[in-house]
Amino acid sequence: MPPADGLKRPVIFLGPPGAGKGTQAQEVARIYGVPHLSTGDMLREHVSRGTALGLKAKPIMERGDLVPDEIVLGMVEERIARPDCRNGFVFDGFPRTLPQAEKLDEIITALHLGRPAVLHVIVDANRLIRRLTGRRTCSVGGEIYNLHHRPPKVPGRCDNDGGELIQRPDDREDVIQERLAAYEQLTKPLVAYYRREGVLEDVDGSADAQTVTRRVMGILMRAEAAR
Numbered sequence: 001m002p003p004a005d006g007l008k009r010p011v012i013f014l015g016p017p018g019a020g021k022g023t024q025a026q027e028v029a030r031i032y033g034v035p036h037l038s039t040g041d042m043l044r045e046h047v048s049r050g051t052a053l054g055l056k057a058k059p060i061m062e063r064g065d066l067v068p069d070e071i072v073l074g075m076v077e078e079r080i081a082r083p084d085c086r087n088g089f090v091f092d093g094f095p096r097t098l099p100q101a102e103k104l105d106e107i108i109t110a111l112h113l114g115r116p117a118v119l120h121v122i123v124d125a126n127r128l129i130r131r132l133t134g135r136r137t138c139s140v141g142g143e144i145y146n147l148h149h150r151p152p153k154v155p156g157r158c159d160n161d162g163g164e165l166i167q168r169p170d171d172r173e174d175v176i177q178e179r180l181a182a183y184e185q186l187t188k189p190l191v192a193y194y195r196r197e198g199v200l201e202d203v204d205g206s207a208d209a210q211t212v213t214r215r216v217m218g219i220l221m222r223a224e225a226a227r
């Protein structure tokens with residue numbers, strides 16, 4: 001069981017597309033009762049609402065490229081300043097570039113949000129592609145399914161709320177290759193960055209989701225105990 005006084009720090013899931021960041025971040029946030037902050041979900045919400053930010057982000061996301069830092073940073077800065085982030089929160093898909101990581105360090109220090117715990121989720125490329133092409137997401141609550149590993153009870157419908165399950169437009173194989181390339185070039189350097197800061201732990205993400213959650217919780221609880 002996690003300690004009753006909560007997480008009290010930012011948790012960052014770092015890893016390539018399909019590593020299971022969203023699946024694990026949702027679960028850790030649920031266990032600790034803290035917000036799950038996915039910059040991908042925030043951006044997709046802007047796209048579906050047709051905001052100015054969403055109109056800018058849409059073609060970039062459809063190509064599999066990263067949205068410019070200033071757009072993402074503005075969104076994140078506003079979100080983590082809210083009171084519900086005072087007891088910790090779980091990032092999924094952020095930070096993704098060195099400038100984002102450096103800015104996040106500044107914000108965390110200024111707001112006294114605690115030393116982050118960074119979980120680097122490692123999964124081989126073939127498995128990533130299979131997971132991404134099989135992914136389906138609930139259009140109502142955002143629950144994540146997989147046609148191969150975690151199918152819904154009723155095909156095409158969410159187990160929780162019956163919402164329609166949809167495939168993300170960037171889960172086509174050609175776009176997946178672009179996203180993997182963007183990860184290698186722009187995001188992977190963050191592994192060395194956080195390792196140098198002494199806050200990063202590697203997690204083998206190739207097992208089933210429950211096993212990976214147990215590994216993640218083991219790391220977080222050891223970090224709590226050492227504090």
Ligand code: AP5
Nearest residue numbers: 017018019020021022023039040067093131135146208209
């Ligand atoms: P984002 O939404 O963050 O996508 P991503 O990083 O490409 O990651 P994914 O959501 O594809 O994978 P995941 O690791 O979360 O895996 P999941 O748990 O879903 O970003 C989308 C786009 O937005 C970016 O390309 C970029 O354009 C933009 N963007 C977002 N943040 C940005 C930022 N900070 N800066 C700039 N641009 C940004 O799992 C995948 C599938 O596998 C699911 O079906 C799941 O059920 C299954 N699965 C998960 N774990 C397991 C397991 N252990 N075993 C078997 N199956 C599993």
